Amino acid sequence: MCGIVGVVSNAPVNQLLYDAMLLLQHRGQDAAGIVTLLERKFFMHKAKGMVRDVFRTRNMRALPGNVGLGQVRYPTAGNAYSEEEAQPFYVNAPFGIVMSHNGNLTNAQTLRAELFSTDHRHTNTESDSEVLLNVLAHELERSSRGVPLQAKEIFAAVRNVHQRLRGSYAVVALIAGHGLLAFRDPYGIRPLCIGRSADGSAMVASESVALEGSGFVLERDIAPGEAVFIDLQGNVQSQQCAQGATRNPCIFEFVYLARPDSTMDGISVYQARLNLGETLAKRVVSTVPPSEIDVIIPIPESSRPSATQLAHLLGIPYREGFVKNRYVGRTFIMPGQGVRKKSVRQKLNVIVSEFKGRNVMLVDDSIVRGTTSREIVQMARDAGAKKVYLASAAPPVRYPNVYGIDMPTKDELVAHGRTIEEVRELIGADALIYQDVEGMKRAVMKAASPSAAGTLSGFEASCFDGVYITGDIDTDSISRMQSSRPQGSSEEGDEDTSRLTLPNLS
Numbered sequence: 163m164c165g166i167v168g169v170v171s172n173a174p175v176n177q178l179l180y181d182a183m184l185l186l187q188h189r190g191q192d193a194a195g196i197v198t199l200l201e202r203k204f205f206m207h208k209a210k211g212m213v214r215d216v217f218r219t220r221n222m223r224a225l226p227g228n229v230g231l232g233q234v235r236y237p238t239a240g241n242a243y244s245e246e247e248a249q250p251f252y253v254n255a256p257f258g259i260v261m262s263h264n265g266n267l268t269n270a271q272t273l274r275a276e277l278f279s280t281d282h283r284h285t286n287t288e289s290d291s292e293v294l295l296n297v298l299a300h301e302l303e304r305s306s307r308g309v310p311l312q313a314k315e316i317f318a319a320v321r322n323v324h325q326r327l328r329g330s331y332a333v334v335a336l337i338a339g340h341g342l343l344a345f346r347d348p349y350g351i352r353p354l355c356i357g358r359s360a361d362g363s364a365m366v367a368s369e370s371v372a373l374e375g376s377g378f379v380l381e382r383d384i385a386p387g388e389a390v391f392i393d394l395q396g397n398v399q400s401q402q403c404a405q406g407a408t409r410n411p412c413i414f415e416f417v418y419l420a421r422p423d424s425t426m427d428g429i430s431v432y433q434a435r436l437n438l439g440e441t442l443a444k445r446v447v448s449t450v451p452p453s454e455i456d457v458i459i460p461i462p463e464s465s466r467p468s469a470t471q472l473a474h475l476l477g478i479p480y481r482e483g484f485v486k487n488r489y490v491g492r493t494f495i496m497p498g499q500g501v502r503k504k505s506v507r508q509k510l511n512v513i514v515s516e517f518k519g520r521n522v523m524l525v526d527d528s529i530v531r532g533t534t535s536r537e538i539v540q541m542a543r544d545a546g547a548k549k550v551y552l553a554s555a556a557p558p559v560r561y562p563n564v565y566g567i568d569m570p571t572k573d574e575l576v577a578h579g580r581t582i583e584e585v586r587e588l589i590g591a592d593a594l595i596y597q598d599v600e601g602m603k604r605a606v607m608k609a610a611s612p613s614a615a616g617t618l619s620g621f622e623a624s625c626f627d628g629v630y631i632t633g634d635i636d637t638d639s640i641s642r643m644q645s646s647r648p649q650g651s652s653e654e655g656d657e658d659t660s661r662l663t664l665p666n667l668s
């Protein structure tokens with residue numbers, strides 16, 4: 163996942179975009195970029211790093227214009243360390259287009275070859291997003307050949323783009339001299355919403371928190387397959403551009419990726435996490451009698467709502483036993499296992515009195531590679547805990563994700579090919595309780611507003627159930643994607659040489 167945002171306003175948008183990107187920072191910590199549009203000219207600044215490091219006053223001053231877009235990147239394809247693959251991307255024809263993408267194309271290699279041989283377009287990076295931009299540019303060129311580019315031609319181009327792309331994509335693009343285009347893949351895997359401010363400005367963003375925190379009111383989610391075009395005067399037009407679109411948002415957004423104060427596809431992320439704690443409570447009682455748990459301790463940050471609800475329902479005290487260093491980012495979305503592992507200890511420290519002589523139940527939202535759990539269980543023991551139980555608000559992550567979450571190889575998933583007992587042993591906990599897949603889906607669905615519930619077909623939950631919603635994923639495509647996953651650099655904690663190796667228990 164990455165965070166994307168676009169604005170059409172009647173006042174300068176540089177600061178607005180910067181602030182919205184800070185609200186989306188949890189979706190990507192690796193690179194950040196803004197493009198603004200003044201008359202026919204784009205102004206761009208992008209670099210590796212978090213928003214506050216990438217933009218200096220001089221960079222902000224060099225971003226004039228009332229229209230613009232931005233992105234915070236969490237790399238899932240191409241090169242994690244390449245400045246060139248920071249977004250937005252730019253092409254000069256037709257018209258001049260810049261684009262930000264959240265998601266992952268599963269047919270990027272085929273498209274790259276097709277772009278070169280058939281469309282005669284050159285891509286110069288390993289990024290799937292650059293491929294996407296070129297497909298969009300080619301289709302805009304085709305649909306507007308000999309006629310002025312208007313909403314009709316733009317929607318026709320998006321229809322063709324949907325035909326060619328596979329995978330997940332939420333996109334915001336600016337077309338010089340025309341306006342802002344936003345669209346979402348036909349399954350709605352990655353989120354995108356739209357809102358307005360009192361002065362009539364329009365904003366599209368990955369999460370509602372970016373709108374609300376910027377003084378906008380959330381109007382609605384952009385529907386799966388839908389395209390929205392906002393002209394330079396702020397007039398909004400939209401059209402469904404995909405056949406047979408269904409709403410299947412990525413369930414991992416609700417488990418971990420999104421901020422709890424966001425609402426996506428009509429589902430409150432916070433309520434979803436509370437509900438996950440509720441269903442988890444039922445699983446806990448059938449494994450560890452509540453009388454044997456002295457205290458429930460969340461693993462900050464994302465597990466807090468589930469842990470609170472679990473503690474409440476079991477009638478066990480909830481305590482903050484780990485203090486988080488707020489200056490260390492999210493460890494899961496860091497590129498490279500070496501840096502992730504080191505960061506868990508830098509990020510979390512224990513309050514010994516909450517552990518000493520107690521049976522503690524630690525709660526996390528999910529266990530992916532097991533990096534966090536193994537460190538945390540050991541830290542709890544070192545702090546004097548008698549028994550350390552671990553509960554996960556999500557089921558075991560057993561399958562690679564190909565839709566924009568960096569878990570592309572099954573070997574790095576601690577639960578792949580292992581029984582829960584084997585995972586427990588590896589992590590070193592006295593008991594390990596996982597959510598079950600159906601319980602998770604029900605819990606998240608229950609958090610949907612009544613009007614949204616009817617529009618949801620289900621969830622993209624492949625990393626938990628192995629069912630890939632786009633229907634075109636097999637072991638070959640997974641290994642192809644594995645080879646195009648972000649590569650690290652040795653100077654920043656090379657992930658290949660320091661990759662966590664798990665003992666083979668079979």
Ligand SMILES: O=P(O)(O)OC[C@H]1O[C@H](OP(=O)(O)OP(=O)(O)O)[C@H](O)[C@@H]1O
Pocket residue numbers: 418461462463464465491492493494495526527528529530531532533534535
């Ligand atoms: O099993 P692992 O591979 O360690 O991944 C899972 C952990 O990573 C995430 O935390 P993260 O620190 O990224 O973010 P958070 O502060 O939002 O919880 C998630 O909340 C789990 O704690």
Ligand SMILES: NC(=O)CC[C@H](N)C(=O)O
Pocket residue numbers: 163164235236237238239240247263264265266267289290291566567
């Ligand atoms: N996480 C994302 O949405 C990543 C977008 C794109 N695939 C990249 O790697 O830059």
Ligand SMILES: [Mg+2]
Pocket residue numbers: 461462463464465526527534
């Ligand atoms: Mg966490």
